[in-house]
Amino acid sequence: xxxxxxxxxxxxxxxxxxxxxxxxxxxxxxxxxxxxxxxxxxxxxxxxxxxxxxxxxxxxxxxxxxxxxxxxxxxxxxxxxxxxxxxxxxxxxxxxxxxxxxxxxxxxxxxxxxxxxxxxxxxxxxxxxxxxxxxxxxxxxxxxxxxxxxxxxxxxxxxxxxxxxxxxxxxxxxxxxxxxxxxxxxxxxxxxxxxxxxxxxxxxxxxxxxxxxxxxxxxxxxxxxxxxxxxxxxxxxxxxxxxxxxxxxxxxxxxxxxxxxxxxxxxxxxxxxxxxxxxxxxxxxxxxxxxxxxxxxxxxxxxxxxxxxxxxxxxxxxxxxxxxxxxxxxxxxxxxxxxxxxxxxxxxxxxxxxxxxxxxxxxxxxxxxxxxxxxxxxxxxxxxxxxxxxxxxxxxxxxxxxxxxxxxxxxxxxxxxxxxxxxxxxxxxxxxxxxxxxxxxxxxxxxxxxxxxxxxxxxxxxxxxxxxxxxxxxxxxxxxxxxx
Amino acid sequence: xxxxxxxxxxxxxxxxxxxxxxxxxxxxxxxxxxxxxxxxxxxxxxxxxxxxxxxxxxxxxxxxxxxxxxxxxxxxxxxxxxxxxxxxxxxxxxxxxxxxxxxxxxxxxxxxxxxxxxxxxxxxxxxxxxxxxxxxxxxxxxxxxxxxxxxxxxxxxxxxxxxxxxxxxxxxxxxxxxxxxxxxxxxxxxxxxxxxxxxxxxxxxxxxxxxxxxxxxxxxxxxxxxxxxxxxxxxxxxxxxxxxxxxxxxxxxxxxxxxxxxxxxxxxxxxxxxxxxxxxxxxxxxxxxxxxxxxxxxxx
Numbered sequence: 001x002x003x004x005x006x007x008x009x010x011x012x013x014x015x016x017x018x019x020x021x022x023x024x025x026x027x028x029x030x031x032x033x034x035x036x037x038x039x040x041x042x043x044x045x046x047x048x049x050x051x052x053x054x055x056x057x058x059x060x061x062x063x064x065x066x067x068x069x070x071x072x073x074x075x076x077x078x079x080x081x082x083x084x085x086x087x088x089x090x091x092x093x094x095x096x097x098x099x100x101x102x103x104x105x106x107x108x109x110x111x112x113x114x115x116x117x118x119x120x121x122x123x124x125x126x127x128x129x130x131x132x133x134x135x136x137x138x139x140x141x142x143x144x145x146x147x148x149x150x151x152x153x154x155x156x157x158x159x160x161x162x163x164x165x166x167x168x169x170x171x172x173x174x175x176x177x178x179x180x181x182x183x184x185x186x187x188x189x190x191x192x193x194x195x196x197x198x199x200x201x202x203x204x205x206x207x208x209x210x211x212x213x214x215x216x217x218x219x220x221x222x223x224x225x226x227x228x229x230x231x232x233x234x235x236x237x238x239x240x241x242x243x244x245x246x247x248x249x250x251x252x253x254x255x256x257x258x259x260x261x262x263x264x265x266x267x268x269x270x271x272x273x274x275x276x277x278x279x280x281x282x283x284x285x286x287x288x289x290x291x292x293x294x295x296x297x298x299x300x301x302x303x304x305x306x307x308x309x310x311x312x313x314x315x316x317x318x319x320x321x322x323x324x325x326x327x328x329x330x331x332x333x334x335x336x337x338x339x340x341x342x343x344x345x346x347x348x349x350x351x352x353x354x355x356x357x358x359x360x361x362x363x364x365x366x367x368x369x370x371x372x373x374x375x376x377x378x379x380x381x382x383x384x385x386x387x388x389x390x391x392x393x394x395x396x397x398x399x400x401x402x403x404x405x406x407x408x409x410x411x412x413x414x415x416x417x418x419x420x421x422x423x424x425x426x427x428x429x430x431x432x433x434x435x436x437x438x439x440x441x442x443x444x445x446x447x448x449x450x451x452x453x454x455x456x457x458x459x460x461x462x463x464x465x466x467x468x469x470x471x472x473x474x475x476x477x478x479x480x481x482x483x484x
Numbered sequence: 485x486x487x488x489x490x491x492x493x494x495x496x497x498x499x500x501x502x503x504x505x506x507x508x509x510x511x512x513x514x515x516x517x518x519x520x521x522x523x524x525x526x527x528x529x530x531x532x533x534x535x536x537x538x539x540x541x542x543x544x545x546x547x548x549x550x551x552x553x554x555x556x557x558x559x560x561x562x563x564x565x566x567x568x569x570x571x572x573x574x575x576x577x578x579x580x581x582x583x584x585x586x587x588x589x590x591x592x593x594x595x596x597x598x599x600x601x602x603x604x605x606x607x608x609x610x611x612x613x614x615x616x617x618x619x620x621x622x623x624x625x626x627x628x629x630x631x632x633x634x635x636x637x638x639x640x641x642x643x644x645x646x647x648x649x650x651x652x653x654x655x656x657x658x659x660x661x662x663x664x665x666x667x668x669x670x671x672x673x674x675x676x677x678x679x680x681x682x683x684x685x686x687x688x689x690x691x692x693x694x695x696x697x698x699x700x701x702x703x704x705x706x707x708x709x710x711x712x713x714x715x716x717x718x719x720x721x722x723x724x725x726x727x728x729x730x731x732x733x734x735x736x737x738x739x740x741x742x743x744x745x746x747x748x749x750x751x752x753x754x755x756x757x758x759x760x761x762x763x764x765x766x767x768x769x770x771x772x773x774x775x776x777x778x779x780x781x782x783x784x
Contacts, residue, residue: 006683020485192488196495453491461499465506469540471678 001044003199003253004207004471011041012257019261020187027184031158034181034261038161042126049125052090057160059086060135064142064149064156076143083139091132094124099328127167129325133292135160138174140296147175155181164257168250170268170288177263185262193456194449195259200463201448202252205245208470209434212427213242221390224400232404239390240383241431244273247286271442273382273435274359276374278342279352281382289325293318308348315347316340326389331397335388342381358442365443504670512542513673516666517582519655520554523623526648526655527554527609536582538677547585553624556580557589561605564628569602569779572625574617575635575727579608584765593772602779605629613643614712618719620649632724633746633775637732641712708736717741725778727771746778 001007015037023029043050063083067076098120138159141147150156159178165171220227220235227235251268258265272284282290294303298318304311316337323336346352355374359367367375384401391397440446450456507513514537518529528550538544551557564570573579573590581589591604607620617634625632648654656662665671674680726733726743729750738745750770 006680007687187485187488189485189488193491196492457491457495457498460495461502464495464499465503468503468674468678469506469512471540 001041003250003257004203007044011037016260024187027182028152028154030185031152031154031181034158034163035154035161038158038163038166041163042161042166045126046123052094052125052128053131053161056087056090056131056135057157059083060139060160061150061153061156063139065151067139067142068149080139080143083136087132087136087139091128094122094128096328097122130169130171131160131166133171133289134174137171137292137296138178141174147178150178150182152182162258162263164261165254165265168247168254169286170251170254170266171292172265172288173292176266180263188262190451191259191262191264195256196460197448197456197463198252198256198259200256200460200467202249202254202256203467204463205249205252205434207467209430210242210246210249212430212470213238213245216427217242217390221400224403227403229404229407232400236383236387236404238427238431240273240379240386241434243386243389244269245434271438273379274375274439274442275378276355276371277346277351277378278339278381279346280355281378282339282343283356289322293322297321304347311347312344315344319343330394331388331391334394334397335385338385338388342385365440365445500670503673504668507669507673510542511537513537513669513677516672516676517548521652521655522554524650524652525554526651528556530554538583538679540677542677544583546581546583547587548582549586555605555607555609556582556586557591557606558586559591559603559605561624565603568600569598569631570629571602571604571631571633571775571779572607572629573604573633573635573727573775574607574620574625576608576612576637576640577610578771579606579635580610581606581608581768582610584768588765588768590768590771590775593769594775597772597776598779608635609648611647612649613640613647614716615643615646616649618716619646621720621724623649626721631779633727633778634720634724635727636737637728638734641717641737643716644713708734709740712737727775744782746774748774 001011018033019030023033039050060083063079067079070076142149158181159174217235217239220231224232248269255265266288268286268288270284272281275281275284298314301314302310303314319336319340320333323332326332359371387400388397391400441448515534518532519526520529522530530550530552532550534548536546536548548556549558551560553561589606591606594604595602607624722742724743726745729748748771
């Protein structure tokens, strides 16, 4: 079920009513409702894949329970490996089986041999990377004795399948989400108002910005050789905002829905396009995944505590794994590798922790000229790396960049959407408006969570109207990150 | 909780008021296309003349004119010219063409492209199916035209009940709820521009009605021959030329029946609106060109 679908308009009020008016007296019933609602939400796509979530839930609950019963180091290690192999095995099969096989096929001629296996048609279950990492965080934390395992199976099932963030995050830590599920929730007026506003803001990002840019982006990336370098630059910039608005929009909706249910999720995006360096960008982009990799891979393999060369190796590993997490395609690995190369110079010169202060640094609303240039530079670098993320293959990405720098002064396409031949005014206006609003939020001129009731009603109504006016007639467009 | 619910109710009320004002001020919602019983069939009200709007910002905008026979066309079908090639096109909303100006319908494009040597009559109505096609052919078309083209898709072929031919029962009666619906622009906007009603029906059909799931499952030969409406197809004859898109019509249809055929090839990119090849001018031009080529290749 999509957040931006008709089904969800019926689903949410029903769940909300049952949650606060029917099951609110009993925590177990409320958690059971979360599980049932989450399974319906997920099963709406394909009920068969519910079996994977249920299997993952049962296996990690069992591993957590058994870990609590033993102090023997080898037994504990064995149990951890059981969880890792089960979860990563399922993920590996559904997401990477064909990729590995295809890559092996390409290597075979070098060794003058052939493979006895064929690729098979595998449907990738929606959000598998997200919930797999979420359950893994539980087992690892229990293994490291950072948290106690829960005995409440229903609460654990609710933690694994919590519908607001099940298919595209934020990837919650068990230590953050599970205690909230285990504790009785009380209704909070302000939290609920914030929830509504976050949902609407997320829908604006998704429907008004991401979906309206999607048409142009798809066409430009598909037929890039037909367009001028200027259009290709616009395509790369548009995609940068499309993916940001699509993904952070989902995270906002997820956080907003959770707030409505009295649960707080972590902030996943902290205005990453106002970053002044790559280091700052990675502290602000997909925070739940970056911190997951930091805590469960980067630090365990040594982090930055070892020699510089080993630290650089660790950085490379973390970025490549991050790229690979996004999908079984070399484009994602190259994307991760490029970000590692961009990040390492600042790591060596120890400037990667720079820019931890807030914007703007001047007494005016606008940033200083120096900050503006740094923001622009970082954004353009990130936009170029997104080309690899969006392209269908590494060759496609390089061809796209080659056409992009094959500069000529063909300005004709600037004002026309190459997909439908209509002027691009709407997309430009929306994008400009969005950047200004985001900046005003960053610089605290606008408070998205204004406590003034009248102001709140006007803001929320305005957002609903903008969403309605800009919703496409066609079937609902899915969120990009579902595929990961 | 009370305060929160009050907040939601006030916000929704305020939203509805503002939406009503915005929709009225920017003329984003069209009037309901009036229907009428014409010759016993549920068609559009003759001589209606207005603008059809769809999409959030009314991206789809088409001028329509209903002819005396109840179809969206500038032509009066009772007058058939002697000195021109006479062409009839039968189909659903694709042929009805409310999404583009009636001045740019498939028929007018063909006439323009063939330098007014032909006269085209479009018998298109949304929700039409193979039963309607058979009845239209028998009642309005048979023996009157030099060429008859019929637009067919898989889902039309399985229907057993006509969508509008002879359907006096489907005439919308004016009651209190209907009057409110007509007055409240925002309701019409949500329902017509965003297709809320049809989306809900789709969900119900997909999720809760097992029969509708199987309706389109006619990919294998056995199912296909079992599901399609042979009686309705038999009311057509060999003079009918089937107009189709390969991805929307099972190839078994053409091999099982001995109709002549014209495949529509979408050579041009959609120009007016991106999401559907049909609902734009280029989609119409693609059909017109396919028909023109057939006529030129098969001159009588």
